[in-house]
Amino acid sequence: MAESADPGPQREAVIELLAVISYGEISAFERLAEDAALAPSLADKVALATMASSEFGKVAPLHDRIRALGGEPYAAIAPFREAVDEFHRHTAPADWYESLVKAYVGDRLAGDFYREIASVLDGETRDLVIGTVEKSAQAAFIVGRVRSAIEQDPTLGGRLALWARRLMGEALTQAQHVAAEHEALAELVAGPGFDVARLAEMFSLLTEQHRSRMAELGLEP
Amino acid sequence: MAESADPGPQREAVIELLAVISYGEISAFERLAEDAALAPSLADKVALATMASSEFGKVAPLHDRIRALGGEPYAAIAPFREAVDEFHRHTAPADWYESLVKAYVGDRLAGDFYREIASVLDGETRDLVIGTVEKSAQAAFIVGRVRSAIEQDPTLGGRLALWARRLMGEALTQAQHVAAEHEALAELVAGPGFDVARLAEMFSLLTEQHRSRMAELGLEP
Numbered sequence: 001m002a003e004s005a006d007p008g009p010q011r012e013a014v015i016e017l018l019a020v021i022s023y024g025e026i027s028a029f030e031r032l033a034e035d036a037a038l039a040p041s042l043a044d045k046v047a048l049a050t051m052a053s054s055e056f057g058k059v060a061p062l063h064d065r066i067r068a069l070g071g072e073p074y075a076a077i078a079p080f081r082e083a084v085d086e087f088h089r090h091t092a093p094a095d096w097y098e099s100l101v102k103a104y105v106g107d108r109l110a111g112d113f114y115r116e117i118a119s120v121l122d123g124e125t126r127d128l129v130i131g132t133v134e135k136s137a138q139a140a141f142i143v144g145r146v147r148s149a150i151e152q153d154p155t156l157g158g159r160l161a162l163w164a165r166r167l168m169g170e171a172l173t174q175a176q177h178v179a180a181e182h183e184a185l186a187e188l189v190a191g192p193g194f195d196v197a198r199l200a201e202m203f204s205l206l207t208e209q210h211r212s213r214m215a216e217l218g219l220e221p
Numbered sequence: 222m223a224e225s226a227d228p229g230p231q232r233e234a235v236i237e238l239l240a241v242i243s244y245g246e247i248s249a250f251e252r253l254a255e256d257a258a259l260a261p262s263l264a265d266k267v268a269l270a271t272m273a274s275s276e277f278g279k280v281a282p283l284h285d286r287i288r289a290l291g292g293e294p295y296a297a298i299a300p301f302r303e304a305v306d307e308f309h310r311h312t313a314p315a316d317w318y319e320s321l322v323k324a325y326v327g328d329r330l331a332g333d334f335y336r337e338i339a340s341v342l343d344g345e346t347r348d349l350v351i352g353t354v355e356k357s358a359q360a361a362f363i364v365g366r367v368r369s370a371i372e373q374d375p376t377l378g379g380r381l382a383l384w385a386r387r388l389m390g391e392a393l394t395q396a397q398h399v400a401a402e403h404e405a406l407a408e409l410v411a412g413p414g415f416d417v418a419r420l421a422e423m424f425s426l427l428t429e430q431h432r433s434r435m436a437e438l439g440l441e442p
Contacts, residue, residue: 026263029270033254042247042295042302046280049250053274059267074263081263 007069007122013188014125015069017117019076020084020178020185021110021129022062027084028106029056035099044096047141051103058132065128079182083174090170097149097156098163104142105167105213112209116202120191147218161219168210172203228290228343234409235346236290238338240297241305241399241406242331242350243283248305249327250277256320265317265366272324272359279353286349300403304395311391318370318377319384325363326388326434333430337423341412368439382440389431393424 007014032052039045063073093099111133118126150157179186179199190199211221228235253273260266284294314320332354339347371378400407400420411420432442 026267026270029274030254030258030266033251033270033273034258037251037255042298045251046247049247049254049277050281052254053250053277056270056274057278060271077263 007125010122010184010188011069013184014121015066015071015076016080016182016185017121017188018062018066018069018125018129019071019073020080021114021132022059022066022073023077023080023084024110025055025058025062025132027088028052028110029059031088032103035093035096035103038096038099040096044145047138048099048103051107051138054138055107061128061131065125080178083178086177087170087174091167097146097160100142100146101160101164101217101219102167104139104146104217105164105210107139108213109168109171109206109210112206116205117189120188143216150218157219160217161214161221164210164214164217164219168207172207175203228346231343231405231409232290234405235342236287236292236297237301237403237406238342238409239283239287239290239346239350240292240294241301242335242353243280243287243294244298244301244305245331246276246279246283246353248309249273249331250280252309253324256314256317256324259317259320261317268359268362269320269324272328275359276328282349282352286346301399304399307398308391308395312388318367318381321363321367322381322385322438322440323388325360325367325438326385326431328360329434330389330392330427330431333427337426338410341409364437371439378440381438382435382442385431385435385438385440389428393428396424 029052032048032055036045036048036052039048066073066076091102093102114129114133118130121129146160150160179189186199189202190196214221250273253269253276257266257269257273260269287294287297312323314323335350335354339351342350367381371381400410407420410423411417435442
């Protein structure tokens, strides 16, 4: 572990990656907490608040790692706030079911991304990033809620399928902005030699996994 | 532990107590998350969101205990929502510093109350309730923020002192409503024999501890 405890020349890029992930978690907390306020029942509220708290619990270890690598978390986050905030501005849920789908899709998409980038990270950072991925009981709750709502109102399925596609489209748009503006980070994520094909491959893999998520929710991919 | 694992004849009252505590934590999460959205900086936001998540983390174990005692958490919570919601309706912070003071005072008051009632609880419930009391790093952060703001603007100190008194007054008002409407719960909290003097004593002890909290924040008690 001693050898892998320092990411070496990629240090700055790793700090950027941890910063953008941590701001993603902070803003996920904020949006989920906002959406929880509109829950139709206390049990629904608790399900979304549990997801919000669980996202937020990942922030402190990420910030600790940024500090261990010599960075300052809030300074490191600053350049990434606009892209993440922009994503949320363009994907404000119009109702409770859009909130549920966004919570589920966002959680899963983040998990897929973490697993994808794990291979390019030093051991300690990898353990940290992968450690944030967990199958939560709330996800099963959400899938059940969405599926039964669609059964009762098939037109809802069409609307939510469009919504899920829009979520993925906005996520890719913002990811591409971030990659274009942060070359070292893009190189880190694309792997050794900055293989553009590798980036494109990752995006299409994430899109493929997103399709299977939609199917889980009972949505036409 | 086997003997103390069941509260016996007090079972219904213990379920009520766990229910009102858990709804207190759920609504603390909601208010703190709301207030975090108005934070003047990302570090401030993270401090309040950390408190929100930490409050919320106590909910699942409380609900598990309610189920272990044969209760259903959401049904058990229902009779207590009005009093807790009413407290928050009457104590909506007007600005960021009122949010900070409310977060600090609320967290500490809850902790004092849990310690006070511990002695009347069965062992397993006691461990659970006391286990939710922790001195968080965020509390120190809040104290520092409030004290330095008052140093820069002494009129703020006067306003926040009134605010802290109002928080305590509203908390006592709602606690008395709950006690009046839930006799078994009041008996549990008041200890064996339903000693009204004991209840009054607890309220004045909590008020005393609240005064020392105000001093910590740099407020005139």
